[in-house]
Amino acid sequence: xxxxxxxxxRKDLTVEVRSRELAYTTLFFAISCVLVFAFSLVQEGRAAExxxxxxxxxxxxxxxxLALGRTFERERQSETLRALMLVPAPRPAVYLGKLTGIxxxxxxxxxxxxxxxxxxxxxxxxxxxxxxxxxxAMGTLGFAAVGTLFAAMLVRARSRDVLLPVLLYPITVxxxxxxxxxxxxxxxxxxxxxxxxxxxxxxxxxxxxxxxxALWTFEPVMTD
Amino acid sequence: MTRASRREMVGGSVDFDEVSVEDVSxxxxxxxxxxxxxxxxxxxxxxxxxxxxxxxxSTLLAMLATVLRPSSGAIRYGSLDATAGPALRSRxxxxxxxxxxxxxxxxxxxxxxFAGLYGIADSDACARAALExxxxxxxxxxxxxxxxxxxxxxxxxxxxxxxxxxLALLDEPFTGLDDASTEALLxxxxxxxxxxAIVILATHDLDLAEGLLDTALFLRDGRNVETLSxxxxxxxxxxTVIGR
Numbered sequence: 001x002x003x004x005x006x007x008x009x010r011k012d013l014t015v016e017v018r019s020r021e022l023a024y025t026t027l028f029f030a031i032s033c034v035l036v037f038a039f040s041l042v043q044e045g046r047a048a049e050x051x052x053x054x055x056x057x058x059x060x061x062x063x064x065x066l067a068l069g070r071t072f073e074r075e076r077q078s079e080t081l082r083a084l085m086l087v088p089a090p091r092p093a094v095y096l097g098k099l100t101g102i103x104x105x106x107x108x109x110x111x112x113x114x115x116x117x118x119x120x121x122x123x124x125x126x127x128x129x130x131x132x133x134x135x136x137a138m139g140t141l142g143f144a145a146v147g148t149l150f151a152a153m154l155v156r157a158r159s160r161d162v163l164l165p166v167l168l169y170p171i172t173v174x175x176x177x178x179x180x181x182x183x184x185x186x187x188x189x190x191x192x193x194x195x196x197x198x199x200x201x202x203x204x205x206x207x208x209x210x211x212x213x214a215l216w217t218f219e220p221v222m223t224d
Numbered sequence: 225m226t227r228a229s230r231r232e233m234v235g236g237s238v239d240f241d242e243v244s245v246e247d248v249s250x251x252x253x254x255x256x257x258x259x260x261x262x263x264x265x266x267x268x269x270x271x272x273x274x275x276x277x278x279x280x281x282s283t284l285l286a287m288l289a290t291v292l293r294p295s296s297g298a299i300r301y302g303s304l305d306a307t308a309g310p311a312l313r314s315r316x317x318x319x320x321x322x323x324x325x326x327x328x329x330x331x332x333x334x335x336x337x338f339a340g341l342y343g344i345a346d347s348d349a350c351a352r353a354a355l356e357x358x359x360x361x362x363x364x365x366x367x368x369x370x371x372x373x374x375x376x377x378x379x380x381x382x383x384x385x386x387x388x389x390x391l392a393l394l395d396e397p398f399t400g401l402d403d404a405s406t407e408a409l410l411x412x413x414x415x416x417x418x419x420x421a422i423v424i425l426a427t428h429d430l431d432l433a434e435g436l437l438d439t440a441l442f443l444r445d446g447r448n449v450e451t452l453s454x455x456x457x458x459x460x461x462x463x464t465v466i467g468r
Contacts (some may be wrong), residue, residue, distance in 0.1 A: 003340065003343075004340075004341055007337060007340045008341075009339055011300075011326065011329070011333075011337050012328065014324060015280075016328065018328045018329075018367075019328055058236065074326075074388075077327075078322050078323055078324060078325055078326065078327065079322035079324055080322055080324055080325070080326060082291060082320065082322075082324065083318075083320075083324035083338070083383075085291050086289060086290075086291060086310065086313060086316070086343075087313065087319050087338065087341040087342060088310040088313045088314035088341075088342060089310065089341050090309075090310055162279065182397045223290075223291065223292075223293060
């Protein structure tokens with residue numbers, strides 16, 4: 001199972017390094033989003049409290065949706081997702097391989113996004129890097145866990161581009177709320193580790209539930 | 225690469241001598257894609273699925289490949305059924321109408337990737353050997369996107385057969401091939417039969433199928449309207465039973 005996951009992740013990274021399609025489009029879209037929000041929400045060099053955290057997570061949601069759709073569009077073009085369903089590796093390994101690739105891509109995007117948001121919104125996001133990385137990584141994992149399952153399910157649906165956000169956003173709202181609140185708590189001048197730990201624990205709980213459900217349902221939903 | 229080392233595969237301990245399709249139907253909503261089809265295929269047989277577009281050939285192959293569940297009826301692989309999961313899938317090779325190849329990857333990378341997923345230990349050596357069989361070893365490090373349709377078809381065939389499957393399911397395997405490649409494929413199919421594989425192929429090319437098939441199933445509107453054993457005169461039978 002681990003070998004299959006590794007092979008799928010390596011394949012996705014190789015394809016991405018060759019085409020650079022996902023990284024460029026996701027990054028370009030995310031930066032554009034942050035800039036537009038910055039121009040409208042930052043007045044006289046400062047934004048209202050918590051706006052930076054909200055903008056960060058909204059951008060992660062939008063950019064994540066774009067990345068998920070394109071990742072599975074690649075697998076649809078030559079029906080390679082069907083080929084992955086035919087190999088003797090356990091089907092959850094296919095899910096975990098695709099999930100890992102998407103999480104890595106989103107983390108790369110966030111590596112640019114977080115400093116940009118911190119700079120433009122004068123948010124103290126980088127004051128507690130350990131907690132920031134933990135909260136962002138757990139939130140991204142939860143969002144991508146649900147997104148990977150839905151994007152795979154919808155790969156042959158004609159209106160997949162419309163259906164993916166319609167299904168994905170309502171279900172991942174708890175993750176996004178916990179992400180926003182956790183990030184806000186990190187950026188507070190009077191940083192309270194207990195508050196951050198609470199939101200982080202909530203994110204871990206969401207991730208466990210979402211990944212467990214996805215692993216449980218991936219095989220049946222991918223067999224017509 | 226020896227056959228034994230190739231078989232060092234994920235869940236690769238199962239085997240079967242026969243595939244039986246018993247009264248299998250598949251509906252998509254109210255549309256009936258396959259209706260009450262029954263046949264058997266034993267080791268060393270090449271079975272042809274013949275019929276016009278929309279006759280249900282690809283749907284039947286998808287059910288045999290375990291990616292589609294029958295609405296009714298049963299498909300058995302010896303004593304196994306599709307619930308055998310990964311172990312069964314390790315014995316099935318599928319060449320689809322779409323080629324199941326990543327255009328950004330080279331031919332070698334594509335084959336090594338799938339060989340790895342089938343649990344073959346030295347996947348790179350296996351991929352190189354497969355590309356030699358396909359006579360594409362000089363293009364092994366070129367991306368598949370730069371290949372012609374026929375060359376991609378040859379790589380896809382090697383991908384389907386890279387793990388020595390007991391059951392080879394081939395959907396239109398002659399598409400895009402030139403004369404030399406067609407001859408090579410015919411030879412490959414006969415070698416598979418000789419090696420004890422069960423080959424089930426869907427094709428529109430009756431001239432190529434003539435003399436190759438051990439059994440021919442004629443499908444029309446999802447129904448098996450005629451079955452010929454040791455068939456000859458496929459074209460005249462096709463005209464009679466399909467009528468188009």
